[in-house]
Each structure stands twice: as C-alpha cells, then as structure tokens.
Amino acid sequence: MGFEPTDYQPYDFANRRHIGPSPAEMDAMFTELGVADVDGLISETVPQSILQSQPLQTGKPMSERQLLWWMRQIAKKNTVLTSLIGQGYHGTICPPAIQRNILENPAWYTAYTPYQPEISQGRLEALLNYQTMVSDLTGLEIANASLLDEATACAEAMTMAGRVAKSKKKAFFVDENCHPQNIAVVKTRAEPLNIEIIVGDPDEMDASAVFGALFQYPGTHGHVRDLTDHMARLHGENAVGIVSADPMALCLLKSPGEMGADIAVGTTQRFGVPMGYGGPHAAYIACRDAYKRSLPGRIVGVSVDARGNRAYRLALQTREQHIRREKATSNVCTAQALLAVMAGFYAVFHGPDGLRAIAERIHRKTVRLARGLQEAGFDVEPESFFDTITVEVGLFQQTVLDAGVREGVNMRKVGTTKIGISIDETTRPAKIEAVWRAFGVTRKDEPASREYRLPEPLVRTSPYLTHEVFHMNRAETEMVRYMRRLADRDLALDRAMIPLGSCTMKLNSAAEMMPLSWHEFANLHPYCPADQAAGYHELIEGLNAKLCEITGYDAISMQPNSGAQGEYAGLLTIAAYHRANGEGHRNVCLIPVNAHGTNPASAQMVGWKVVSVKCDDMGSIDLDDFHAKVEKHSADLAGMMITYPSTHGVFEETVKEVCKTVHDHGGQVYIDGANLNAMVGISRPGDLGGDVSHLNLHKTFCIPHGGGGPGMGPIGVKDHLTAHLPSHPLAGEGPGPVAAAPFGSPSLLPISWAYVQMMGGEGLTQATRIAILNANYIAKRLEGAYHVLYRGPKGRVAHECILDTRPFEKSAGVTVDDIAKRLVDCGFHAPTMSWPVAGTLMVEPTESETKAELDRFCDAMLGIREEIRAIEEGRMDREDNPLKRAPHTVEDLVGDWDRGYSREEGCFPPGAFRVDKYWPPVNRVDNVYGDRNLICTCPPMEDYAEAAE
Template sequence: MQQDHFGRRHIGPDATQTEAMLNTLGVSSLDELIAQTVPANIRNSDDLNLDTGLTEQEALAEIKAIASKNQVFTSLIGTGYYDTIVPPVVLRNVLENPGWYTAYTPYQPEISQGRLEALLNYQQMVMDLTGMEIANASLLDEGTAAAEAMAMSKRHLRKNKSTTFFIDADCHPQTIAVVQTRAEHFGWDIVLGNPETDLADLEFFGALLQYPTSTGKVIDIAPIIKQVHDKGALATVAGDLMSMVLMKPAGEMGADIVVGSNQRFGVPMGFGGPHAGFFAFRDEFKRASPGRIIGVSIDSHGKPALRMAMQTREQHIRREKANSNVCTAQALLAIMSQFYAAYHGPEGLKAIASQIHTLTSTLAAGLQNQGFALRHDTWFDTITVEVGDKQSTIMERALGQRINLRKVGDDAIGISLDETSTEGLVTDLLIVFGSEQPVLSDNAVSGIPTELVRSSDFLTHEVFNSYHSETEMMRYMHRLEAKDIALNLSMIPLGSCTMKLNAAAEMIPVTWPEFGDMHPFAPIEQAAGYTELFESLQQQLEACTGYDAVSLQPNAGSQGEYAGLVAIKKYHDSRGDHQRNICLIPSSAHGTNPASAHMVGYKVVVVKCDDNGNVDMADLQDKCDKHSEQLAAIMITYPSTHGVFEENVTDICALVHKHGGQVYVDGANMNALVGLAGPGKFGGDVSHLNLHKTFCIPHGGGGPGMGPIGVGAHLKPFLPAHPVQNVPGTDIANGTISAAPWGSASILPISWMYIRMMGREGMKKATEIAILNANYLARKLSDHYPVLYTGKNGFIAHECIIDIRPLKDASDISEEDIAKRLMDFGFHAPTMSFPVAGTLMIEPTESESKAELDRFIEAMVTIRNEMTKVQNGDWPLDNNPLVNAPHTMDDVLNAEWDRPYSRETAVRPTNWLKSHKYWPTVNRIDNVYGDRNLICSCPTMDSYVDE
C-alpha cells in the first residue's frame, strides 16, 4: 500500500504488527488466514469493480467537484423542511466533534451520562413544546413517527375492531405515503379526507391531523380531537415545533400522540436528512411506545443517574410481537436540536418564531394588496396563494431569482418562510408575483387566531435558561462530552456494531452548504451533484455486495430489513404467489428480523441452530418441506450472529430457493465480507447494508444510521419510490419507506469518501485486517476465557463470543461485572449477553492497531486474574473491584475506604492508566429502580448535588 494511500490511515496495524499477529495465529500470510477462515465456495474470483483508491486530498477535490454541481437556491418549499441557522458553537463542538459523533448507543449508561443528559433535555424540549406528558429520544423521521403512531394506536385500542385509519388529506405528502405503505402490509385501510367534515359517518381506530396543515391552515383541532375520541379512536397530531412556540400546543388540545421533525431546530435540510423525528404521547402509553426513552434512576450510592428506561431491547425478548422493529434513533440530531433550544432559550425561540410569523403575515398582506387570494385566512409560516393560470409564469420568475416555491395543484403556489427569511426576501417575492414597487405593511394582521395563541410557559428548566453566551454553551457541551467514552478516547469493542474509524476526511463534506442547504424536493435539475453522488455510491455498493441494484432510501438497518421484505412480498405477489407468508428465521438472528417480518404480515417460523451456532440443516429441511407452498423467505445473518462463517451457506440458499422462497441476508456483518465474498453472488436475493457499520457513517451516540438495500435483478422493480421527488427506476405502487426520497442524503458522502479513498485494494485489505484483528484477539484471550464458537479450522470471522457462564459458576462474577469493570480501564464494554445470554461478543475492527488490541487484552487478563482472586476467597463475593465497578472519583476521595483492595487497584489497575485516566461520573446504575419509578423529564440541577 503506497505511502500516501488513505488505507494506511484507516487500517490500524502496520506491516510489522500484521506479521506479528499472523505469527501468533500460526499462519504465514493474510491469504492463508483467509483461506482457512472464509469458505472457498463463496470467495470472490475477481477483484472488486472499484477504482484505485485516492489520497484524502484527491478524494476531497473530487467530491468538491461533485458538490459544486448542486445549485443551492433559497428554499421556500416547506412541507416539513426549512432552512435553519446551525449555531456555530453547536456546529463546531457537536456536529464536527468526534467526541459526540463517534459515541455508541448508551446501552452502558455509566459511561454515557453526557449524551444521556442531552437526550433527556431533548425529551423535555419536545414535551414542553408539544404540551405532552412524555416523549421518546427520537425516531427516524416525521413519516416514520406518524407510522409508528398509527401502529401504537391500533395496539392500544384492543376493543376497537376497526381496521381503518383516517389521515387529513392536508398532511405532508411524504408522511401520507409512509403511513399508507405501513398500513398496506398490516392489512389496514387508509381513508384520506377533510377532518372537519368527513369523520361523522366513519368508523376508525385512529386519525392523523397536521397542525398547521401542509398548505398552511391553522385551525382549532380540539373539536376534531373530541370527535375522534367520541368514536373510541386515538388522535395523532403531526405538529411543527417552531409553530408551537407561538401557537397553542397540540397536547393542550387533547392529542394522544404528537409527532413531527426537529429539523428546523438547527439541523440542516441536507436533501432530506438525517433529522430526528419526535414522538410525544400520553403517559399511559409509555410501556407500548416505540424507540428509546431516557429515564432518571439512581446509582449504587443513591446519586441521580440517567439510563435508557426499559432498555432491554424488546425485539430480542418479544421478537415478532415487539412494539416496533425500530432499535435505533437519531441521537446526534436530537442532541443538536436541544442545544439549539438551550442556546436560544424560550425568549430567543419566541423571537425567532415571531420574526417568521411577522414576515409571513407581511407577505400575505402584500400579496392580497396585489389582488391575490389566499387559500386560507390563517397561517403560521406557510401561505398558499391562488394564482390561476399564472402558476407557471410565477414559478419560472421565482427560479430566475434563485427561489424555489411549491407548486400546489395546477393553480396555486405554496410559500413557507423560515428563520433565514428577511424583509428583503419578502420584497423579492412580491416582485416575483408582479409588483413593481412593493411597499411592506408595518401592521400586517396575524394569521394565528386569538384563541390559538399560546399562553402556557415552556422550557422553564434551568438547562434552557443558563447557556445563552457562547462561552457558557461551549463549556456545557464540553462537560457533557467529557462524561462519555467515544472512539476519540479508546477502542469500542462492541460485537455486531462495528465501531470503526470515522475519518475526518470522510466527515468534512457533510457540513458543506452544497450538500447541507438543499431541500429534498428542490427541482432535481438543481441537484445534479447529488444525482451523481447517488449513482456513484450505488455502483460502489453493488460492487461491494454482488447485487444488481441498490436503494438508498431506508434510513436505518431496521428500515432496510423492512424495505427488503416489502420487495420480497411485492415480488411474490407479482407472480400470483399471494399465499407465501412464512418467514424462516434462525434462533440466533438479530431481534429486529422477526419484528420486521411481522410488519409485512409474515408469520415467523424459527429454525434451530446446532451446537456450533450454525443453522441446523436437518431442521431447515423439515421446515422447508412443511411450509414449501407458503415459504416466502429466510432471513439469515452472514457471517452468522455467532461470529463464524457457516460452511453451508450456499446450501441454505439453494434449499430455500428450491422451495420458492427468497433469501434475505442481514448485512450487519458485511465488514467480514467486502472484497472477499458478495451475498448477491453466493445466493442472497436482498441485503440491507448498515452504512453506520461497514461503511463508516458514525454512530452518533445512537444515530444517524443508514440502511440501504441491495437486491438481485428480479427484485429491482420492487424498490421503494417517493410521491414527491421521483426516484429513477421505481414504481410508486411499491410504496415509500422513508420520508425523504434518498433517506439521509447528506451523510452519504461519508460512505462515498470511504470507498473512494480505500479503492478496490483497500476495501479488501480492510476486511482481511478486521478478520486478523478479531482472530488475534480471540487467540490471546482464549487462554483466559472460553471462546464459544469457531469455524472448522478453529478461526472466527470478524468478531468472537467469549463465554462467561462457566467462570460465573466458579466465581459468581457475571458478564455485567466484567462490562462495568472495563470502564475503570477506560474501555467501553463488548456487546453483553447477545446473541447468547451470559457471554460477551467482541469486535475489534480493522481500525485498531496491535497496540490498542494489546491494551484491551491486558485489561481483560487483569480482570480474569481479579476473578480468580474472588474465586480463591482473597476478596469477598460482595466486596471486590468487579462487583463495585465502576469506581468514581468520589469513591477514591472518600476519607473512609473499607474495601479489601487499594484505591490504586480500583482506579489504576494497569500502568498505562497513570498517563491518562477516564473517570466514570456515576457508580453502577440501578436499572430496576429506574423502571419502577419511571421519570423521563429533566430533574432540577440541585438533585445532582450530593448532599
């Protein structure tokens, strides 16, 4: 690999380290290791169809040329997407800061207190602005949130036997499309109509209202919500956060669920995302809600501490009966928006919202003075102007001024203003509509009815009233960041999560205005750069997977699973095989698999695994024979969830195909395949790809993610479409998975940059080193911990499972104790008790050097020796460094130390901790207390002070 090749920066071990690790494994080369690890019958015979890799500077220049082809016009299209001003202090210290964007989902709360506090602030912000009792920590986008609200409404109303869901026809079109798609596969009917006139004679289980409506109307929704309730149904309101700063919030009008997007709170449009969808609801729904909820608990010393409430991932417990298949969030974007709210505070938000509304009212008055009629006589930021046969002329005139307006039908134009709008823009618009000498009114009439003006306070908590100077905000953000472990501190060895380097060069284009400032429904000819990027990335992903086509729309792995199964279902239906509704899923599968299968109406049949963790071929044969006529699909993960390359994967695919089924290969473990084997070549029909795993989009503390799907040629006609922005080669009958046509488009440059810089040689080398690092780590740990599964030659794939169960039987130390003790060493824990209870699953990735692997190995060996001391009686079972972990600074500063081990052992058990020490800020958190006393709003600052 040449000296300036990016692969040298991305891949941790150098040539000397690689040779040393190969010697440890007893193999002479990477080629020999791969030959003994990856089955010969699936290995690629040709190189990847990718270009040679570029240097960072070359790739940045190339993508800058692509970005320059985008034309960034002033966007007044609205429909849930608005230009916004990202406070520079948030841009620099959060969005561009690896301390925030490389953190993992806060499943280990003791080392996640900073981002948990930020997410709790986000929940409080949403609760305050919507007037609801509780909110979750975000969903994928507004459309997904609305679809989840529909599903939750049906689950909650067991006595309501209706299968009809009503949607206000004046909801955003992309939201309608996402909800319609979800309803279709649940077997529910959607009725579109006017909620003011069409509910009386309708039986339904839920209704979705838009407030204000998509075309800008502001109405009193309280009487409509009462009518919904009188029908025994639930009311969901898709609301706008900025409007509810000035307008009566939906929660005060009786809403059961309030959904929407945080985008205009300091998150760029990004041609569609990523944006956090908010989801707020009445308290009685809290145990049936989708997604994550951050709650307040206590640690082992009684100190307030935060955690993900009810955090056992229900997909693994309830599987196809789970509330939802969603197992992720948009944490980074939610965090940005709550910092935006904290920076401005309630008074600042009122000033922003008032300016938007005043300018909109001024524009409305000016247009009426010019003789135009408005469709509605109420508004917040959006007006719809009746223009008759002048529509094309006015639209073209606006384009000439580099302004994008919204075409509404054939005779109206929609205009949505935002916080970047000015009086100068209003003047320009009046000229566009034909005025030669516009004069702006000084006393335009408000478009918000008096009875709908907000009177209640919001954002009264001190966190939203303390950090209005940049100095204070910068320090607050840093204090939170310092409480957490992210990749900028140490290796994060989570199995199945692939916490690899998110290189700075990959991240740089994300914040360029050419990518960030584009509305997803801008005329596609203005997005020539994005179009080129999409086509190029699709080709790259096709090359990496062996598939014939790729859809970039799914916004997360869970959505990718869903989109892939929808494509399979549409394929079977197109052939008249409507009876095919059985989905085979191995018992080792990710929990989202059965939940996703349920969402497309499939019945899940579990296939056994053998003692080595592989699919039991005899049981698979029996299940295929039994369900041959009804077999729709099998969902497998490859390499397996147990971290090995199953030798019989081609036999699995062939058997399912023989019985008429399709093969879904979960792409969670693609980091062990790229350049070596392609699921599209060894028998897969569809796979989702976690771009936030294999392809370097950062995890962001629990999101953003991206889950595009690759499909074989026969499934290409069934990829998801979009109702507003045409996705080339798709049919609108296929439905819509995400609110935006290409999902979270603005983060796709990250994966493009990664693949473009690595090139064909680098992508393969990354996979080989990922396998090498995992096998080296497994071999070095195997003298101290049992490795649960290996392949036929004794090697593993890119991750390994160490079995703590026999050690727990001997010492009474659990996998949780080990996970918490690792925090004292400055390490995030491996994946705990998945896919096998009582185990730890470890994935080092190719980005970690041998030195970092050895550091982690030393920590694990030290912990094993501590377990032996407990086992031998040197330390009591209830008072030792493992069960007391993690140790905080408060512990070692306490004048009383009644423990049978030293303070040094507690917090500096290895020498390298003397040069740099991470301090957990709380002790072990009481999960049971937090669930029994569910508090999901911000406590006062005083409650954090140890009296």
C-alpha cells in the same frame, strides 16, 4: 544509513490512516496466530466455496487531498437556492457553537448507543433535554429520544394507536391536509397489517369507524385549525388522536396536549439541523403518560447510581425488539441521537424567549408576504396561518415558479393552479421582495410591521421550556463549557476502542466527515428540482454502482434511513414480488436463531409469520431442522432471513445450500448486511444466493453512529426485484415509500462515497482481511482465560467472536454485567452484552484498531480474569471485590475507603491509562429503580446532586 524501501505513498489513506496495525504489528500478530500471512489466515477462516472469483473493481484509491478536490467538484454541481417549499423541511440557522462543538466534534459523533449508561451520561443528559423540550412544546407527559423522520414517526404512531386503542376496528383516518410523504409512508406501513387508510376532510371524519386518526398541525398548505372537538369525538369512540405538529409553530400555537391529543409526532429539523437534501433529522414522538410502555424507540430516564447520586439511563429496555423478537411492536433499533442532541442544544442556546422570538419573526414575515400579494390582487389562503400560505395563480403556475427560480427562490407546486410558500428563520427581506417580483409585484418589504394572523383561540398561553437548563447564561463561553462538560462524561471512539460485536465501530475519518458541513450538501431541500441536485445524483449513482460491485446485486435503493428500515424495505420488496407473481399468500419467514436481532420484528411488520430455525453446536444453521421446516411450510414460504457471517461470528459453509433450498421451495433469501465488514472484497452476498440485503452504511461504510444514530440502510437487490423497490410520491409510481425523503438521509452519503474512493478495491479488501485478523488475534490472546463460544472448522472466527462468561457466575458470582462495568475502569466501552447469547460478550475490534489498542484490551480482559480467579480461590470476597463495585469514580478514589482491595487495584486495573485515565461520572446505575420510578424529563437542577431518599 539509507531509508528503508516502502510500498506506501505519503497520503495512502487505507494503510496509513484507516487500517490500524502497521506491517510490523501484523507480522507479530501472524506469529501469534501461527500463520505466515493474512492470506494464510483467510484460507483457514473463509470457506473456499464462498470466495469471490474476481478482485473488486472499485477503482484506484484517492489521497485525502484528491478526495476533497473531487468532492468540491461534485458539490459545485448542486445549485442551492433559497427554499420556500416547506412541506416539513425548512431553512434553519445552526449556531456556529453547535456546529463546531457538536456536529463536527468526534466526542459526539463517534459515540455509540448509550446502552452502557455509566459512560454515556453526557449524551443522556443532552437527550433528556431534547425529551423535555418535546414534552413541553407538545403538552404531553412522555417523549422518546427521537425517531427517524416525521413520516415514519406518523407510521409508528398509527401502529402504536392500534396497540393502545380500546377498539378492534381496522381503519385509520388520515387528515388530507397532512404532508404527502406522511400519508404515503403511513399507507405503506398499513397495507401489510391490513389496516384500512381513510384519507379525508377532518370535519367529515367518522370517528365511530376508526381506531385512531392523524392530523397535521399546521396543515401542509398552511391551515391552522383547533382539533379539540375532533379529539373529543375520537375519545367518545375509544379511538386515539394523533397530531403531527411543527415544533416551531408550537412556540406560538396551542399545544396538541391542550387540544386533547393522545400522541404527537413531528420533526425537529428546523431546530438548527440543515435540510441536507432530506436528512438525517430527528423526528419526535410524545404521548400521554398512560401509553408510555407502548412508546416505540428509546426513552432516556432518570435513576440513581450505587451511591444514590442522580444518573441517567435508557429506560424500559425490555420493550426493545432485540429482546422481544417477533413479539416486538416495532423494529426500531436506532434513533437520530446526534441530531436530537443538536435540536436540544438549539433550544438550550435560544431558550423559550429566543424560540418564541424566532417563531414570531417567521410569522410576521409570512404576514407581510401575504399582505403584499393580496394587495396586488392575488387570492391567498388560508386566512389564519403560521408560516405557510397558498396562492392561486391559475394558468400561470409554471411561469411564476420559473420566475422564482430566476430570482433565486424555490416555491412549491400545489395542484395545477396554486403555489405554496413557506417562510423560515433564514428568510431575509430581500427574498420576500424576490417572491413578490416572481408574482409580478414590485414593492419594498417593511419589516417593522407587527400584524398577526393567528386565530385568537389558538394563540399559546401555556409556558414551555421552564427548566433551568433552558435559562442558562447564554454567553458562548458558558455554552461551550456546558457542551464540553457533557462530552467529557462520555467514552467515544476518540478516547478508546469500542469493541462492540455486530456494530462495527471503525474509524470515521475527518476527511470523510468534512463535506457534511458544506453549504452545497447541507442546504438543499429534498423536493427541489432535480437539476438543482445534479451533484447529489452523481454521487448517489456513483455510490450505487460501487455498492453493486461490492455486493453482487443489480440495483440499490438508498431510501431506507436505518438498518431496521432496510430490513423492512427488503421484505416489502419480496412481498411485492410474490404478489406480482400471483403468490401473495406466501407469508412464512424462516429465521435462524443466529440471525440479527431485529429480523423477527421486521418480518412481523410486513405481516409474515416467523418460524425459528435451530442452530447446531457449532453455531451454524441446523440443516435437519431447516429442511424439515422448509418442507412443512413450502406452499406458503415467503422467504428466509439469514445473517452472514452469522451473529455467532462464523462463516457457515452451507450458506449456498440453504439459499438454493429456499429458492427451490419458491421463497426468496434476505441476507442481513450487519456483518458485511467481514465480506467486502472477499465474498459477495449476491453470489451466495441472496436476493436482497440491506447495507449498514453506518457500520461497514464509515457513517458514524452519533451516539445512537444517524444511520443508513440502503438495500441491494437482484434484477428480478428491481421493479419492486420502494418508490416515493414525488419520484413516480411504484411500491410505497418507507421514508420521508426519496434518498433517506442523503447528506450522509458523501461519507461512504469518500470512504470507498480513498480505500479503492485493494484497500476495501485489506480492511476486511485485517478486521478478521484483529478478531482472531483477540480470540488467540484470550485463549485459555475465556472460552470462545463458536469457531469455524479450523478454529477461526470471522470479524467478531463471542466470549462465554456464564461459567464465572457459578464459580465466582461474577456476571457479564460485572465484567462490562469493570472494563469501564480499564478505559473501555464493553463489548456487546448478552446478545446473541445471554451471559456472553461479543467482541468486534474492526480493522481500524492498532495492535497496541488490541493488546491494551486483552490486558484488561486478562486482568479481569485474574480478579475472577482470586474470587474463585477465596483471595477476594465474592461481594466486596473490584468487579462487583465497578465502575470506580473519582469520588471513590478520594473518599473513605473501607474495601477489601486497595485503591490502586480498584481504580487502576490493567489496561487503564495512568495520566489520561477515563473517570466515569457515576457509579453503577440502578436499572430497576429507574423503571419503577420512571422520569423522562429534566428533574429540577437543585436535585441533581441529591441522594435518593
């Protein structure tokens, strides 16, 4: 018997690695759907009017082996010198145990945002450790679970101050000693909100003129000052004081809270997270307890489960922008969870004594460097510092900088006559000597010196990291086991399908992820000379070209480091375009109710008025309402934000008409890229009439979600908007930046570049087609058991579908929450709950799931429907049933059983594995208790197993 003929190559990534269903499985699915092949399905799903005319020209696919070889060639074009540039980015040492067991572990990097707390207890505990670390170091009561970067955290703190200050003033003071990127991003955020930014000397600040003020601690040039009096002056005028503080410096210096600060922000990059040419890194924000309900982003809190055992959850979720829409105070819908976990484990790994020792060594090395330069006759400032000094060199600035490069060291250009030098934990004595040589000084470093140059009143005396978790036995065996225990409490993509609508939890392949840890990508400073980052620039330019081909746009900005940031940047670009055309008065944004949830908040952030547009019974834009509102607001129409396909899971046939009408009335069209996974290779937003779109690289292009971040949301624009894309203070003139680094979080970009290269044009198109196939297969298999809320004219859905579970609440008392928790017993993360329609489940299987996994999910959902039917028919009690008691833990299985259903029915429902079953560590978490008793730092270890009183 011979081999069957095959079109596949042994290392065909698209068909053998990324796309889940095999050809035989696809055939079975076509039969179920009643179509001949995938072309037949697409013809019934996607309107002919929006199909792109030419196939993708993104090149032939590479094998994994070829890809990694090419990636090595690109990496070699980066020149990694020792960076002493500072400015908020520092060399750091990631402990190998953290690199291997967190950063490179799919149990951590493939997890989703912990909206389902019962299956997220591991990363929630890790993030609580992070929050505790931040709260302790800053001396403030409440910290969130991270923000995107230090500059955007500064901007968020400014707008937060505007909300909580007992002042109606519209001016905000910024310390001239702040890092330039922090000042620039704050200015960008302030302009559309009509906030006046006053940059100046803190000692000359007029506290009576502002609602708040931002200070850098230590300053960008190394200055360390006590801000206690400045805070008192602000408080005397009902204004808010904010400090952007280096957490490593806070191991030795008086905390912002002790100086009277109301809010503290900063970056935890130097806590074990490589620079990565700018990101991703976990920014932090902390505040006084009184301001906790105004804190942006996610907050991990402590609650209890149904048995009274301690459990963690995201607290105060009613603040979130998906719920508050245009009334939201921020559009932040992500975090940097994976990087926050790494930073938190860095603190657990070293403990307070270890962190203090690292900080002391950094300071002593800086002192030795400064002393050597001073003894050679150089003017070094400031007199007191932590890790940064500024040296006057006059006309020899470039000579010294060039000499440093020859010595393998990058230093910072300050003004026209000075050089900045920042020391970090990686700096060795040989590099200090190399710096001296660059200045023309020949001497040997003397590491035994213990001289300090910290101002005595600012030396920290208060304790930090006192919780037991930071005092673990730091034997690597114990550390690795702790990481493993937390990972085992979670459900990530390495265990099961995560069928979240609008989130596109597809494969994050090992080959795509490997380059993240490579030295050439991980250890570049974002402000290093451009010729040292030639590999990055080649990769970025190549990815830009491919994304333009995929989307139909003419230019891409890689700066936005999340999808929400992409929305914001896109709207800023439109606003700048209108101003350039003398139409800056345009400030009305139309947003249909089927658009992505962050859209209204993003529009509000650029100072626009949001006008909602209704949807019809098919889930599409109501054209009558749309035309009426376009006519009404024509003179002031700035733009319209649409999501395509809509969040209702439908390809709307009127999209081109909508776009043309908006253009006819002088507006621009923003097409949200959240659902681009239903379009790649089939339809291009730039061809539909879109002027700008953001692209969720962490959805469609395989960057992993990391337990709730990182993300990337670059924007594509048509040619007329190119001149108005975000710029950067270090990259020339233009509109203001939206992120701290010129290219956002560029160390993630090799993932998307690798994905596109290994898939090729045909593979990318096939991925889209199979994503649509998988969604329609689920809709078909669940037909009759669940009502699919919206479908296209021929009964098909796009890449996701909405299951209406609202009737079950009336017929059986079963809520969407009950179904979500019951899916945990089946070994699944629940689909997206109650969004975009309350009381529903939005399912998106992606192209990476096999038919076997799709069937397992469908079996679980059908089993749940049978349990609901048993309640409806009186065969199960409305309160004592597996749905109401879900999820079930091992403690339930082995404990006393006094329920009206069997252990087998409760713990092993259809879809659940018998041998490899996932057991949630806690029962259903009490959300109300957690919000009423808000605890956002680690509780005492002895309390962990105690029942709630």
